Amino acid sequence: MPIDPRFDFTLLAVTDRRVVRAGGIVRAVERALEGGARAVMLRERDLKDEELLALARPMRDATRRFGAALIVNRALDVARVVGADGAHLGKDGPTIERAREALGAGATIGYSAHDPAEAQAAFEAGADYVVFGPVFPTPGKPGHAGVGLAALAEVARRAPGPVLAVGGIGLDNIASIAATGAAGAAAIRAIFAAEDPREAAAESIARFRSNAVHESE
Numbered sequence: 001m002p003i004d005p006r007f008d009f010t011l012l013a014v015t016d017r018r019v020v021r022a023g024g025i026v027r028a029v030e031r032a033l034e035g036g037a038r039a040v041m042l043r044e045r046d047l048k049d050e051e052l053l054a055l056a057r058p059m060r061d062a063t064r065r066f067g068a069a070l071i072v073n074r075a076l077d078v079a080r081v082v083g084a085d086g087a088h089l090g091k092d093g094p095t096i097e098r099a100r101e102a103l104g105a106g107a108t109i110g111y112s113a114h115d116p117a118e119a120q121a122a123f124e125a126g127a128d129y130v131v132f133g134p135v136f137p138t139p140g141k142p143g144h145a146g147v148g149l150a151a152l153a154e155v156a157r158r159a160p161g162p163v164l165a166v167g168g169i170g171l172d173n174i175a176s177i178a179a180t181g182a183a184g185a186a187a188i189r190a191i192f193a194a195e196d197p198r199e200a201a202a203e204s205i206a207r208f209r210s211n212a213v214h215e216s217e
Contacts (some may be wrong), residue, residue, distance in 0.1 A: 007069040008038040012186040019193040033066040035201030043073035076102040134167020153180035178211035
């Protein structure tokens with residue numbers, strides 16, 4: 001099932017409340033939406049479900065106001081309760097089949113893959129999109145050099161669905177991500193550690209779109 005065409009996954013803004021400079025993560029999400037982000041992933045893996053719900057509810061309200069998608073990382077019960085648009089999974093979380101059962105056939109299900117075989121397997125299992133990486137070195141994966149742009153380009157070329165880059169994404173390299181044929185970028189610190197998430201989102205989207213590879217080219 002393709003990603004819902006109402007939503008634009010050019011920039012998937014992935015939350016990390018620990019890096020927000022001021023105003024809290026909900027306000028930072030609102031600012032990113034004001035800057036043009038149309039997909040948000042709630043990813044606060046250290047929180048219990050009731051704590052996640054306290055963030056998910058206002059984020060669901062905000063994404064609805066902007067016509068954006070809310071994706072919840074792994075916590076299927078939270079995603080179901082708030083009426084999220086989908087869930088994001090990985091090898092240590094619920095299966096894609098389980099997510100479909102919990103959220104329904106219309107949910108958008110993503111998967112984090114770290115090598116081409118894992119990406120292909122995720123699509124074969126029914127994932128709607130795959131986040132691939134880390135492409136560049138990132139504090140989130142200490143000691144990992146990154147898979148590089150060539151690997152991203154190969155996965156994007158072979159994949160039957162959208163591939164989003166993750167890992168070390170910033171204004172200095174998002175244009176090179178777009179040039180690989182990737183459908184978008186999943187960014188954490190580039191948005192939520194920025195002084196102004198609105199400006200960071202707007203500039204990230206502009207740079208990606210101006211360098212994106214289109215199927216007709």
